Amino acid sequence: MELTHYLLLAAALFSLGLYGVASRPNAVGLLASIELMANAVNLNLVAFSRFQGQQTGQIFALFATAITVAEVVVGLALVIVLFRSRGDVRLDLAKELKG
Amino acid sequence: MISILETVGFYSVAIVILYSGFRVVTTRNLVHTVLWLGMVLGSTAVVFLMLSAPFLAAIQIILYTGGILTLMLFGVMLTHRDYGFTTVPNDSRTQLQAAVLGVFTFGVLAFGILATPNLPSQPAAVPNTQKLGEAFLTEHVLAFEVLSLLLLAAVLGAIVLARKQDPQVDGEVDGPRIPSRRVGQPQKG
Numbered sequence: 001m002e003l004t005h006y007l008l009l010a011a012a013l014f015s016l017g018l019y020g021v022a023s024r025p026n027a028v029g030l031l032a033s034i035e036l037m038a039n040a041v042n043l044n045l046v047a048f049s050r051f052q053g054q055q056t057g058q059i060f061a062l063f064a065t066a067i068t069v070a071e072v073v074v075g076l077a078l079v080i081v082l083f084r085s086r087g088d089v090r091l092d093l094a095k096e097l098k099g
Numbered sequence: 100m101i102s103i104l105e106t107v108g109f110y111s112v113a114i115v116i117l118y119s120g121f122r123v124v125t126t127r128n129l130v131h132t133v134l135w136l137g138m139v140l141g142s143t144a145v146v147f148l149m150l151s152a153p154f155l156a157a158i159q160i161i162l163y164t165g166g167i168l169t170l171m172l173f174g175v176m177l178t179h180r181d182y183g184f185t186t187v188p189n190d191s192r193t194q195l196q197a198a199v200l201g202v203f204t205f206g207v208l209a210f211g212i213l214a215t216p217n218l219p220s221q222p223a224a225v226p227n228t229q230k231l232g233e234a235f236l237t238e239h240v241l242a243f244e245v246l247s248l249l250l251l252a253a254v255l256g257a258i259v260l261a262r263k264q265d266p267q268v269d270g271e272v273d274g275p276r277i278p279s280r281r282v283g284q285p286q287k288g
Binding site: 009013025043054055058062069073078083 | 109113116121124129139140143147152158170171174175188189194196205209213218222225235242249252253254256
């Protein structure tokens with residue numbers, strides 16, 4: 001398998017995630033789409049690490065994984081706060097801060 | 100023989116990943132969305148194994164399918180009281196715009212990948228997990244320690260955000276509160 005195949009797979013996954021982020025009105029669905037995008041980035045890093053024969057890509061992917069976990073934790077806490085203050089988690093209806 | 104097996108395996112896993120990813124962004128039932136996400140993340144662990152990164156594959160399964168999926172299921176069940184967990188889709192105009200955005204992004208990325216000259220086509224010698232661990236604790240030790248601080252901050256932040264505000268403990272909160280519509284709970288204070 002050439003590197004190009006892995007990169008194209010990651011690009012497709014990233015675009016799917018972007019579509020989800022732009023189209024999902026629900027906060028939890030949005031977080032899932034962000035996970036897709038982060039996963040695609042990790043795939044890219046590991047593929048480059050494999051084909052360049054360097055370990056830095058894998059180390060970077062590990063750091064990225066840990067940061068993604070922290071992001072999901074805080075994101076879900078925000079979702080719960082949103083639910084507590086509004087009664088739903090629809091992001092298209094949460095426009096209190098809109099001028 | 101090996102290379103044919105590898106090709107077949109890669110395309111099978113790729114199809115599973117892309118179909119599951121498509122279901123993640125289109126399924127209206129949120130629990131199903133999270134489960135399809137688990138499918139994507141698990142299949143990505145298989146790709147990591149094919150890329151000779153067994154440690155990352157294990158981390159992927161432990162952290163994502165073990166931790167994040169459970170968390171997200173908790174998130175769904177804490178914030179959706181109707182048992183169908185179905186969500187309202189956006190209007191078709193927004194969906195069309197999002198689809199155009201996604202297709203355009205994929206086009207740009209694919210063009211960039213295919214137009215890049217001299218991408219390596221042969222896998223190189225790969226570092227093993229022992230080398231990874233040594234690099235973590237020597238070359239990248241500062242980032243490693245900063246990361247532990249970040250995780251601590253995230254945990255504290257999540258607790259502070261998600262806990263209930265208790266007037267007896269917190270005293271009167273300064274300024275106007277967010278008008279709370281706590282569903283199914285009597286208002287406190």
